[in-house]
Amino acid sequence: MKHGAILITGGAGYIGSHVALQLRARAERVVVLDDLSRGFRQAVLDVPLVVGNVGDRDTVRAALDAHGVDTVMHFAACTVVPESVGDPLKYYLNNTCATRSLLQCCLEGEVRHFVFSSTAAVYGIPAAGVAAEDTPTSPINPYGSSKLMSEWMLAAVAEASPLRYVSLRYFNVAGSDSGGRIGQATPNATLLIKVACEAAVGKRAEVAIFGTDYPTPDGTGVRDYIHVEDLAAAHLDALQYLRAGGGSTTLNVGYGHGYSVRQVLASVERVSGKPLKVREEPRRPGDPPALVARAERIRRELRWKPRLDDLDTIVRTGLAWEERLLRNPW
Structure with a gap:
């Protein structure tokens, strides 16, 4: 057909x-x-x-x-x-x-x-x-x-x-095309991994953590x-x-497991080889402490097979995109 x-x-x-x-x-x-x-x-x-x-x-x-x-x-x-x-x-x-x-x-x-x-x-x-x-x-x-x-x-x-x-x-969606052709270019972006990668390449002076007193292992929000x-x-x-x-x-x-804000920032520092300046702020309205998927159904019903379930890989593609935007801004 x-x-x-x-x-x-x-x-x-x-x-x-x-x-x-x-x-x-x-x-x-x-x-x-x-x-x-x-x-x-x-x-x-x-x-x-x-x-x-x-x-x-x-x-x-x-x-x-x-x-x-x-x-x-x-x-x-x-x-x-x-x-x-x-x-x-x-x-x-x-x-x-x-x-x-x-x-x-x-x-x-x-x-x-x-x-x-x-x-x-x-x-x-x-x-x-x-x-x-x-x-x-x-x-x-x-x-x-x-x-x-x-x-x-x-x-x-x-x-x-x-x-x-x-x-x-x-x-929580993150990362960019592995071939470096496209990525998120939104000004004043709020997605954590993009914000942290922007800080790593010098586009932002610091990264804010909104909430350090959540009932999570390190007190920061956890996302999938x-x-x-x-x-x-x-x-x-x-x-x-x-x-x-x-x-x-x-x-x-989603992948069915989560990372905290501090774990994400540690990954960005690890991949970029640069320390981040971090500012701690109160919780933002509307943010849950943790949100992780149960995602067995999509694998079963759509036969979805993710290939890039690795935090450092996600960060690496996001960081490469930010470096490209520095050279060729959109």
Whole structure:
């Protein structure tokens, strides 16, 4: 059966661009929709780019029709937890309302498959800091709530239509393309490994630890860090699963073990060979003490096989990317 094109919303951003790169390597027909508010033209490489907002129905419908799209991978969103606490309506507009508009376009355009970029933030603060797919959802910040509402809409649409979906709940994404072609270039980034790597190459004077009194082994927050290439591969596995007739499902994407903030900073110092200046700050609102995936289901259902489950490897690719940005800024 001949497959249609794949529309990647937010495909000029950090994760979406890595997914586009892997899809192109498999000779898939791909088109990116991005308003470039946080993404970069350089990240799209040779993929056709439609500059526009995912909440603009006319733009989305035109892209679906012009390119013969039968699959949508939806990444476009605001993703900064502290910002969501301070400006919640921005998150409900850009994440939830825009997803509603996109789903309407998908129904009108008879899109068959939908892969959704969700988040472990839907779990809030799970018992023992570990979340499985059946762990009760109880987000503690508007970012998590905005994504959970989108999951609910997607599930309802799938019940009422032929559209089938895979919703992937990401844990903490880090690292960059091993070939050094693309990576995260967001100014004023908040992801810990990127921030620490920026400090290691001299782009930041110091790194802040937000919270040193959590009930964790060293008092700092613990997260399940996953390499962006392994995360991207999960999207390709989701696509293959849907094309093979798989039913709608929601899956965690993580390695199943975590590292503390201090362990991450030690890795950056080890890989870079440079000490980091560290500043200790109070906890940030909306941050759980620990959040680690139970991720057996994705390995079983999608046959996902991560290749880069090593903290120093994640840091090494992230550091190489920061060094490249120093030479050739985006």
